[in-house]
Amino acid sequence: MASTLEHIDIKGVKIPFIFEQDKRLPIVSMQVIFTGSGSIDEGKNIGLARLSAKMMNEGTLKRGSVGFADALDARAIQLSTNAGNETLVMELGTLRDEFDTGLSLMDELLRSPNLTKESLNKVKTRTMSDIARKEADFDTVASDELKAILFEATPMATPNIGTKESIEKIKLSDVESFLKSKMVLSNALIIMGGDITIEDAKKKATTLISSLEVGKLSAPRHYEVRKSPKESILKRPQTEQTYLYFGAPFAMNEGDSEFYKARVAMFILGSSGFGSRLMEEIRVKRGLAYSAYSRLSVAKTNTYFSGYLQTKLESGDEAKKSVIEVIDTFVKSGVTQSELDQARKFLLGSEPLRVETLSQRLGRTFSEYYQGKELGSSLQELEMIRGLSLEELNDFIKRHNEITQLSYAIVTK
Structure with a gap:
C-alpha cells in the first residue's frame, strides 16, 4: 500500500500520523519527529539542540548508557535521537517480533532519560573533539563561513554543532529545559511503516507518546539570505x-x-x-x-x-x-x-x-x-x-x- 496520512488524537492534540504497510520483510520502523525543535530554536545556547539529542542517546537513569545499549544490542534494536536545523527526531527500527520490546525501551527513554552531570560532561567532551576535527577540515570551515555570511546575525549563521565556547557554557538545566519544551505533543509527528497493520500501529504509537505533555507549538521561522555580495x-x-x-x-x-x-x-x-x-x-x-x-x-x-x-x-x-x-x-x-x-x-x-x-x-x-x-x-x-x-x-x-x-x-x- 502507498504511504497515507491520518491523525491520532491525544489529549486534544491531533498528531499527524504517516504510515505505510510493507510485508516484504519482517521489520518495523518508527520515527517520532518534533518540529520546531532544531538548532534554530536553541536561542543563545549555540549547539544546544544537537547536544540535547546526544544526551538522549546516553540511555536511561535506570540502566545507564552501557546498560541501555546492551539491552538494545541483545535484541538487535536500533534506537537513536538526532537534531537538525528544524527538527529533533527519535528513530526506532526492529525486527517485527522485537517491536514491542523496542517500544518499551523507547518509552523508558522518553520518561527517564539519563540526564546527569556525568553524561553531560561525556557528551561535551565528545562534542569538543568533533569541533576540533572540523576545524582541521577546510571544507567544513569554508562551508560554515559561507553560512555565516549568507545568514549574518541569525541562528542560521552558526554551525549546529556549536562552538567550544558555547558548548562549555551549556548547563544540565539548559538541556532539561530544551527537551521539556520541545519534546511535546504539540510539536509531534509520527512516521511508521513495515510489517504491521495500521490499526496496530496507531494503537502502539498512541500508547507510546501519551506520556508526553501537550506543551506549546513552536512558532514557524524563516530567515532571509543577504542581498548584497560579501x-x-x-x-x-x-x-x-x-x-x-x-x-x-x-x-x-x-x-x-x-x-x-x-x-x-x-x-x-x-x-x-x-x-x-x-x-x-x-x-x-x-x-x-x-x-x-x-x-x-x-x-x-x-x-x-x-x-x-x-x-x-x-x-x-x-x-x-x-x-x-x-x-x-x-x-x-x-x-x-x-x-x-x-x-x-x-x-x-x-x-x-x-x-x-x-x-x-x-x-x-x-x-x-x-x-x-x-x-x-x-x-x-x-x-x-x-x-x-x-x-x-x-x-x-x-x-x-x-x-x-x-x-x-x-x-x-
Whole structure:
C-alpha cells in the first residue's frame, strides 16, 4: 500500500500520523519527529539542540548508557535521537517480533532519560573533539563561513554543532529545559511503516507518546539570505589548496509551484556532477578543479543557492572568475534543448531508485506533508517535468538572476 496520512488524537492534540504497510520483510520502523525543535530554536545556547539529542542517546537513569545499549544490542534494536536545523527526531527500527520490546525501551527513554552531570560532561567532551576535527577540515570551515555570511546575525549563521565556547557554557538545566519544551505533543509527528497493520500501529504509537505533555507549538521561522555580495578569506597555513565556497539568495519558498523548474535548472547547472555546466566548464575544459558542484536548498526556515570547488593555491582567482562566468552565462542564455532532454531523462528514469525502500517512501510522504503539499505531489511534479518546455525553463532561469549576486567564503594558504 502507498504511504497515507491520518491523525491520532491525544489529549486534544491531533498528531499527524504517516504510515505505510510493507510485508516484504519482517521489520518495523518508527520515527517520532518534533518540529520546531532544531538548532534554530536553541536561542543563545549555540549547539544546544544537537547536544540535547546526544544526551538522549546516553540511555536511561535506570540502566545507564552501557546498560541501555546492551539491552538494545541483545535484541538487535536500533534506537537513536538526532537534531537538525528544524527538527529533533527519535528513530526506532526492529525486527517485527522485537517491536514491542523496542517500544518499551523507547518509552523508558522518553520518561527517564539519563540526564546527569556525568553524561553531560561525556557528551561535551565528545562534542569538543568533533569541533576540533572540523576545524582541521577546510571544507567544513569554508562551508560554515559561507553560512555565516549568507545568514549574518541569525541562528542560521552558526554551525549546529556549536562552538567550544558555547558548548562549555551549556548547563544540565539548559538541556532539561530544551527537551521539556520541545519534546511535546504539540510539536509531534509520527512516521511508521513495515510489517504491521495500521490499526496496530496507531494503537502502539498512541500508547507510546501519551506520556508526553501537550506543551506549546513552536512558532514557524524563516530567515532571509543577504542581498548584497560579501567575501571572506580565511588564511590557513596548513592547507595545500584553495577551498572556494559560494552562495546567493534564491527567490523561492518551500512549496512553491515552480519548484520542479528549479529542480531541472539546478540539475543542469551544477547538482548532476559530470555533465553539469560547472563541472564541464571548470573541470573538463579549464582543468581548474577535480570537481565543482552547486545546489539549491529550499526549506521552511531558509532558501539559498550555493556551490563549491577546490583548486590549486595559484588558481583561486581564476576559478572564482570561472564560476562567475558560468553562472552569468547560465542566467543570460539559459540552457539548450539537449541539456533539458538529458536532465529530464535522468530525473524521470531514476525515479524508481528514489522510492526503492520503505524509508525512502515514508521520507517522501513526510516531505510532502511538511512542505504543505498534497500527498502524491512528487509524482505530479514528475509529470510537470515531463511536459516542461525549453522556453518555460529558460524564462524561469532568467527571472532568477539573483543567483549572480554571489558571496564567497574562501580558505587558502
